[in-house]
Amino acid sequence: MAFGDLTLLRFHHVIVFLLLFQSHRGQLQVIGPSQPVVALVGDDVTLPCRLEPATDASDMRLEWARPDLSPGFVYVRAKGQERVAHRQPSYRGRTSVSIDRLKDGDVSLKLATVKVSDEGTYRCLFPELGRAAFINLIVGAASSPVVQKTKDSSGLVLQCESTGWYPEPEVFWLDGEGNLLSAGPTETVRGPDDLYTVSSRVTVEKRHSNSFTCRVQQNSTNQTRETLIHVPADSITVQSSSHSNWIIFIVSSVCIIISIILTMKCFFSCWHTDIVKRWRRRRRKRRAETELEPQSKQEDQNDSVKNERESLSGPKKQLKEQEESEKGCEGEEQEQQL
The missing domain is CATH 2.60.40.10 (Immunoglobulins)
Known part of the structure; x- marks a missing residue:
């Protein structure tokens, strides 16, 4: 085979390779x-x-x-x-x-x-x-929660806190049978590193089991962390008693307040009634005095006229008696002269 034919054959192979390579790409x-x-x-x-x-x-x-x-x-x-x-x-x-x-x-x-x-x-x-x-x-970021026991006026309280979560997780409380417990709102704080810290509180009551679980989970990252805590029965019992006493105190206070309100209402009602009665009596008295006033004035006038008449009739009577006395004396003198 000539050199030229060999060169042409190699060139042909290169072209085919490049075409196949470009086709493959x-x-x-x-x-x-x-x-x-x-x-x-x-x-x-x-x-x-x-x-x-x-x-x-x-x-x-x-x-x-x-x-x-x-x-x-x-x-x-x-x-x-x-x-x-x-x-x-x-x-x-x-x-x-x-x-x-x-x-x-x-x-x-x-x-x-x-x-x-x-x-x-x-x-x-x-x-x-x-x-x-x-x-x-x-x-995502996750960490195991920490549970602590505290007591306040409402009884035994469990505090659950977990730091370093991303995205923001949810917090749940479960009892020993896996039932969800009613807890307060979850508190969430986002730090400067964009990680979340969550905390939740629940007041526990006496149940069949004294075990409680704090579960923190994030669905989008499929991350879940749990912490189990055992609470002594006597602690829960004390809490329940305190809780009952607190309820009794509230109910008693409400009853006392209602009694005070009713008593004050009765007092003011009686006081108002008494004032109305007094006012009515004064009104009737004033009306009677107004009706009797003309009659009293007329009687006073009559008494005044009568007194004037009596005062005038006194001198007249004395004059009359004097005249009669003089006439009697004159008659006696005439009789003596005769």
């Missing part, structure tokens, strides 16, 4: 997980991403990024080397891929020491293929 898919990835704060997590069919990605450009950040790159690889330029500062030193698995098309990202701020959507992109996969990372 056109069929490549970037595959990510169908479900969100859950990781706990402080743990290491792997975000799955691979080429399918399996293809060597050692020399291909690979970009891992968070579209919601700026700059958004968390890991970049090109021409077989890791590129650190334009990488998000919070991810420096915490992201990597397995060099050995790149040959099999596995480009999964390993994220070390997960933080709450790492939660979000990640993009696994091959710019040369124009294909990408999106992976949703959910970050």
Whole structure:
């Protein structure tokens, strides 16, 4: 075979190889997980991403990024080397891929020491293929609750507190049979590290079992922590007695207050009735005095006229008697003269 024919044959093989390679790339898919990835704060997590069919990605450009950040790159690889330029500062030193698995098309990202701020959507992109996969990372944090016993005016109280949760969890109280207990509202505080502290209180009563459980759970991260506590029966009994005494005291106080109110109402009613009666008597007396006043004035006038008449009739009577006395004397003198 001539040299020229051999060169032409090799060139033909190269062309066929390139065409087959380009055709193969056109069929490549970037595959990510169908479900969100859950990781706990402080743990290491792997975000799955691979080429399918399996293809060597050692020399291909690979970009891992968070579209919601700026700059958004968390890991970049090109021409077989890791590129650190334009990488998000919070991810420096915490992201990597397995060099050995790149040959099999596995480009999964390993994220070390997960933080709450790492939660979000990640993009696994091959710019040369124009294909990408999106992976949703959910970050959680959990810790076991601590239960303490206290006493107050209402009796025996159990206090449950748990710190370092993310996202915000729920708190439940259960008795020894697994029944939910009625507790007060859960108190929630969010710290500067974005982690939540939750606490809850419950007043316990005497039941078939003296065991109580504080359960803290977060559904989105599928995290649950529980703490079981045993309470002595005599403690609960004292609490129940105190509780009953407190109820009796309240009921007695209410009865006394009602009695006082009724007594005051009766007193004011009687007082009002007495005032009305007095007012009516005064009114009748004034009316009678008003009716008798003209008659009294008339009698006074009559008495005055009578007195005047009597005063005038006195001198007249004396004059008359004097005249009669004089006439008698004159008659006696005449008789003596005769």
